[in-house]
Amino acid sequence: MAYRTLTMHEDIFGLMGTIVNNQYRVDSVVGEGGFGVVYRGWHLSFECPIAIKCLKIPPHFTTEAKGQFFESFRKEGQLLNKLSNKHPSVVRVYDFGVTGTYAGTDAPYLVLEWLSGVDLATEMARRGRPYTEKEALLLLRPAVEAIAIAHGMNPAIAHRDLKPANLYLVRGDSDDSLKVLDFGIAKVMQEGDTATQLATRTSSGFSAFSPQYGAPEQFMSKRFGATGPWTDVHALGLIMVEMVTGHSALEGETPYEYAHAAMSGERPTPRSRGARVSEGMERLCAKALSLHPRDRYGNAQEMLTAMDEVLRGARGQRGKRESRAKEAMDRVAATSLGVETYVPGSHPQGSSTTMPVSHSVGAAEPVEVGQGTVFGDQVRTYVPDTLEASGQEKVAKKVRGKLSNKWAIAGIGGAGVVGIVAMLMMAIGEKGEKKKGVETPVVVASAENEPRLEPASPEPQPSKPAPAVKRCPEATSLPSGYVCIEPGTFVMGSPASEKGRSNNEDQHRVTLTRAFMMKATEVTQGEWESLMGDNPSYFKACGGSCPVEQVSWYEAIAYANALSKKEGLEICYRDGEKEYDKSSASSEREPSWPKGLACLGYRLPTEAEWEYAARAGTTTAFYTGDITNPTGRDANLDRAGWYEENSGGKTHPVGQKAANGWGLYDMHGNVWEWVWDRYRDYGQGEQRDPLGAQTGVSRVLRGGSWYYFARHCRSAFRYYYSPDYRFNYLGFRLCRSIP
Template identity: 30%
Template sequence: MKCDKCQFELTDTWTHCPSCGNAISENIKTNVAPVSQTTVVKQAMSTGTIALDPASLAKIRDYEIFSRIVENRYEITEQIGQGGFAVVLKAKDRKLGDRTVAIKRLLKQHMQNNSSARIVERFRRESAVIATLNHRNIVTIYDCNSDEDGDYIVMEYIEGGSLRQRIDSGRRIPLDEAVKIFHGICNGIAFAHRKNLIHRDLKPSNIMLFPDGSDLVPKIVDFGLARQGEASDVSITGMVMGTPYYMSPEQQRDVKNVNSSTDIYSLGKILYELLTGDFPDVVDPEKLSFCPGISDVIFKCLKLKSEERYSSADEIMKDIDKVLGTAASEQKTPSEKFERIEPKSESEEDPREEEWFFQEISKKANGLKSKNESTSAIVEEYRKYLERYPSGAHRNEVDHLITDLRKQNYKGPNHGKSWKIPDTELQFSSISPGDFHMGSNPGIMGIGGEKGRKGNEGPVHKIHLSYKFWMGRYPVTIADYLKFMRSDNRDPQIEWTSKNCPMEKAGKGSDIDGGFWQEPSQPVVEVSWPAVRAYTRWLTEIELNAGRIPSGGYVYRLPTEAEWEYSCRAGASTRFFFGDDERELQNFAWYDRNSNNRTHPVGTKSPNEWGLFDMLGNVWEWCNDHYEGYKSESCVNPCGPKTGTVFVRRGGSWVNDANHCRCAYRKYWEPASCFKYLGFRLVLAPEIGSMASAGRM
């Protein structure tokens, strides 16, 4: 059978295509003849991807096959990624204060086959190529060597996930954020091209996103297919290497005889996917109608004749600025209060001017420090230098200054301890990483299953959450939500009406709307999903500027459905988190038997084992995920489907019976829904798309 996206030969045991990453649908798995491993490997080699059977992949995932200590210096702590040729390991550099680094290791099986010389040469060339590129938007190489386990590269460790993960999170990337990310990608590629280097495998999975405050700084990785100028003694004339749908037509014909315009083609595909969230197999101009003119830029990148495309990545950005300049500037977030500074190209750089600029920025930053100004204000001064000189002589120094400033002035939560945001009633419990089984027990032939079980609660599947986070102890209250509604920084793109937050009802007594807005400690209700998202962005911005957001891409947001059920169960596998007897529910939840047809102040019933109140009953709670049916396979850090029209709600409410208040019960509503039994709870966790994930729920 073949992938329905790129026509790559597949085996029936795979869930994703190893060439393009496309999920394999069940309908193409039926009535197909098995494909031999030899056939698959031959085709994989022809596309520059080594496909491995599941047994081999299982061995690769076990990083114990490599020495735990490399060069008596690097201590491997965990595996963080893998591809067809190499595995990426996280490690501590013992000689430099346990600095975290990433080690890319060539897989052993590629040193023991007929193509080993070519593969090893490509791997070694990657380190040599990146070592010549000192740029903010290109991953930094620290070291390269070989030992008894083979060749390896030591490089910068990037905390965030890849652009692929960010796009696949299912949340549209805001226009201004997408333009910023694409600016960085273009800056890095333009720099590489000025060094006479062509990447030849640009795609979202080869772009990592480094969390820098509220921004995500793109860093280009995987230069394994890069070549310098016209010289290449590793690529073979007529061979196809790269990734389908991101490769230019001329690269699909012959990887050796291409120039920098092949990267321009890939940039066009990446820009389309960034702006629409759609896989770029077909570029549909109708999906770009929200921003007239941008389709012209993309289609110029995608011209069939390479000479008709843009001649450089800098030219792409100039045209994008013409089209989006006004729109992008109007959509700046509150953190973007410094003037735009155009980055200097290498030909324009004057070392004396750069040094003067750095000294001026340093003086301003030191002045702000002496006045005890906020960390965010000082950081913004230093970032002016990085904006102007992304590959400047003081780049690493400034990066370290910014990192140290944020660490020194961190005032936020610490893992293992509860957290309360100052001047609010927003409290959070620390949740550790772990495993649980999601869904409800169906029993055997309908016998012995969970009472009240619904079909969409299965199949039961194992979930692993690999990151720490903080779950709100209560649903958000009227008091805390009204601070947002009365602020000047509400999202201008949302039409704020009484339909998505009837703030005029607050505090008016029980005769207004049945008392749902009577007390500040009641859970806020009648808030749409987009309005909740606007609230979480507002809160994240405030807390980031106050130095109270943990590093690693953490934000305030709605919980994923997996985070919600994991936290609700608190280690339990029963119908409710306290057991199976619904007669005890009255001690833990407000529901139809005891609510008197209204909401009640949060925290007035008993919590679960992890100190979380009102997880069941009182109000339904929005989740971050689009709704879909469960899959049977185990999942790591799932975050729901990429697209959809409805969002998950969990927990039951004051109007529902006990069956609706079970841990596994799940339902959905359209995002504009606003009901008196619908509220929400916050989580402080990595931004969707920044944590590594595998599988679908």
């Protein structure tokens, strides 16, 4: 909803200075849209700022229509409250109701979370230039994901008034996140108007959607059918086109002109509006903007899948450029070493290549990629030290590193060869230099064909002194694949200076009084299938040693109980009088945890246990060091986890990256990991064995994933979803309390 600034005299409901429902103090008017007025308020119980949105009831509504409006508002409010707890990209709804006004009328209101930022329409106008297709897709993706959840609910919730003004950019420390506003309001307004038309047999000209972002069926339902999720798909297509072109997809100035443009046979795709986009992006928008709803994506989930395919295609093209660039660098190094024959892509036996980020050499025009730029046969780039090599390849690797790190720009040929030789001598002369970083662990198949993790050699990290009393048993008595974590005290959260931090990471001291054992890796597809008899994962082709994903929080709880039962251990979670099992998870019933941390069976870690274990005594953003690039390639994270910049758009076998100092793998990236806690802001003061909020819906996720940025993979980053949510970047790992 686009808002305009109001003065105190334009408080049309007369609510400023009043207290609504004995809970919400109304402080000031912050904006007005076609459907309502937004106030800044204060939640007297939570002691935090809130937004209070009061809806305008159109004056032409009949008494009967107003009654229907209030009933529809009540039902939509209940659905909206449920939806806002399912995904963080939907603005949270705390309460709704009806309040009296100074004029003696009733005004329906919503109590919403207070957002600090700007709507996408304002941001696009301020920006003054189009987004690249990757920028547009990545920015919109969380919002489309949230809309997909709404479309998948029973009954489905369609927005019906999606537009840039209803997408709100919440300002973060390093980047912005997008939230969807005003779900359900257009439907309520339209139903009230329809009831009035039936009663009066007149047309008011009232519109419950914005014509500039309207779909054909919103202008002419008799020809194109009813509105629904496909209507939101059309609006998202229009928004994408506007983002990559810099101007509105539908051309016009009046509702009639917008209607004509929306129903035209010439569809407003990016290329038809002058944008240079990939073939995949053009196809994505063309399908979303199909004239007939039957030819579009049926819902936002189908559109989201197509968006991911376009993004994976973009990554694939980048990977090809990077591979060509590495081969060029290797030729230079091989020539300097006197190697007679160079085979592209060849490496000494036992070496491996992991997503180098050097870029193509010899381009006719400057090509801007990653952290460097290529000009003809000159290279100016950064090549992270990601190759495990031996023999001559080690020296070649050092040459590549010095070509990019020691020199700002090095010509290949002429004086450039002299520079290469000099750097080669420097590389050869660095005898005895110990390689910094963490060695890549090896996954070895056991007799049962399950992954077995060889010990890693992590780089030393600062850690807290060991507790005076050791509580961990001998390693030989631990279950295979588990490590024991001693109790201790640590600082949870992130400092204000940490790049990429969010405002829900306030630092506070936490003491864990119990030792616990934690699985060294995320639960794998092979482990899940062996115990549960199925494999819900999207990336099945990745194999049995890859993390299981598309698992809800409820299903993770059921898995923990099933494993405890199989091994004859205490069952931690209950469904009333019975054990929590697959049928409990299928019914999405809320489990109880009667004994809490005293239960000795398998369970999910608490949020505090997870962060304590992930840090392994470190205080930096990652256990491999500080964060250097919150939304791009980060050398420290490259050593520890799979994330947006190095994953290739998929999960990877567990244990391939460096373990932390306590022997845990993939605590940064690969898949998000469910923990026990309900989401809430951290409380004040020091905490002891915290278990999270006692009430609420959303459950916490930790660790980041293959699809998310470096900032999301930090030890302190907190995410949350509804416990019934499943996606191909959601997994888990287990732990057990030590007696």
